Amino acid sequence: MQKDQVKIFDTTLRDGEQVPGCKLDTKNKLIIAEKLDELGVDVIEAGFPISSPGDFKSVVEISKIVKKSSVCGLTRAVKKDIDVAVNSLKYAKYPRIHTGIGTSETHIKYKFNSNKEKIIERAVDAVTYAKKFINDIEFYAEDAGRTDNDFLALVCEKVIKAGATVLNIPDTTGYCLPSEYGEKIKYLMENVNSIEKVTISCHCHNDLGLATANSISGVINGARQIECTINGIGERAGNTSLEEVVMILRQHPYLNLDTNINSKYLYPISQLVSESMGMIVQPNKAIVGANAFAHSSGIHQDGVIKKRETYEIIDPKDVGVDKSSIILTARSGRAAIAYRAKNIGYEITKLELDKVYDEFLKLADQKKEITDEDLSLIIKKI
Numbered sequence: 001m002q003k004d005q006v007k008i009f010d011t012t013l014r015d016g017e018q019v020p021g022c023k024l025d026t027k028n029k030l031i032i033a034e035k036l037d038e039l040g041v042d043v044i045e046a047g048f049p050i051s052s053p054g055d056f057k058s059v060v061e062i063s064k065i066v067k068k069s070s071v072c073g074l075t076r077a078v079k080k081d082i083d084v085a086v087n088s089l090k091y092a093k094y095p096r097i098h099t100g101i102g103t104s105e106t107h108i109k110y111k112f113n114s115n116k117e118k119i120i121e122r123a124v125d126a127v128t129y130a131k132k133f134i135n136d137i138e139f140y141a142e143d144a145g146r147t148d149n150d151f152l153a154l155v156c157e158k159v160i161k162a163g164a165t166v167l168n169i170p171d172t173t174g175y176c177l178p179s180e181y182g183e184k185i186k187y188l189m190e191n192v193n194s195i196e197k198v199t200i201s202c203h204c205h206n207d208l209g210l211a212t213a214n215s216i217s218g219v220i221n222g223a224r225q226i227e228c229t230i231n232g233i234g235e236r237a238g239n240t241s242l243e244e245v246v247m248i249l250r251q252h253p254y255l256n257l258d259t260n261i262n263s264k265y266l267y268p269i270s271q272l273v274s275e276s277m278g279m280i281v282q283p284n285k286a287i288v289g290a291n292a293f294a295h296s297s298g299i300h301q302d303g304v305i306k307k308r309e310t311y312e313i314i315d316p317k318d319v320g321v322d323k324s325s326i327i328l329t330a331r332s333g334r335a336a337i338a339y340r341a342k343n344i345g346y347e348i349t350k351l352e353l354d355k356v357y358d359e360f361l362k363l364a365d366q367k368k369e370i371t372d373e374d375l376s377l378i379i380k381k382i
């Protein structure tokens, strides 16, 4: 059965770059954009062009080099923002404008000191104006996660009429539960006229650690684009992690959803983004963390050595990691020692292994991790 494609909208260079202290210069942004294009993302959100001359320049330069992905610039629902974004995208092969406005009661009342009618008017005006210059217009209803579904549906209907091609439903504050976010998407699928003409996009933040779960719930309920960042970086607790959603869809084929991502590039690009931004990837991070394919307890090591699938659901090579690793600690067993000894060139008998194991445990209780050099010294001593 043919799988439905879920588009990957990467916002590492816009929402991701909003991490305090992780600003990138144009040169680094270009390197990352080239790799994102190679990775197979459908859209690269290259920046917020009106925000600074540097961001404008980055969007211009990225537009020149990206070959396959659409290049997108963010705007508020403000004509000047749109003019600047249109200008910054003039070299893009496939340009997209991402415009929008807050739709929740909190945003309408406190951010805009406005009312629902005026918000709809601004949303429609922004889309209509942007559409004069560029065909591909994505509209975001900021704080959609906390927006009443009826009003959200009305806004969506109006902006579709005005020419929006993609509707972004952001859980801006990372508030929703997966069931709630999924129901929101389902509600829009069932209650917005002409919804079949556009793509619904999930843009979830990770304030409660639910960004990935919410995005998956969104696509299960009909959304066909996920907005995400490499390593899940972004404002506050971050955005949906690109590598996680891609691998979840790949590991669950019965969902009949897939992306265009070449997963072998996931680990290299994770390293690149981490190094360029000076932001370490937490070791236990799914898919790309240093420990994602490392085994340290005896029971797990014994299983993985016999058959990798006993404790791994992903082949590390599929995400660009060379191989699983067997870490020697005081929790390791004989199987792991024999395996690592063989890797460094020692075939040891069962009797020798018992002796090596005793010596190993003495040292392992003092050290956190036993290196190949430590093991080699123990074997030579025995």
Ligand code: KIV
Pocket (backbone or CB within 6 Å): 015, 140, 141, 142, 143, 168, 170, 171, 172, 173, 203, 205
């Ligand atoms: O989180 C959010 O709502 C955003 C919008 C600007 C799309 O990043």
Ligand code: ZN
Pocket (backbone or CB within 6 Å): 015, 170, 172, 203, 205
């Ligand atoms: Zn965001």
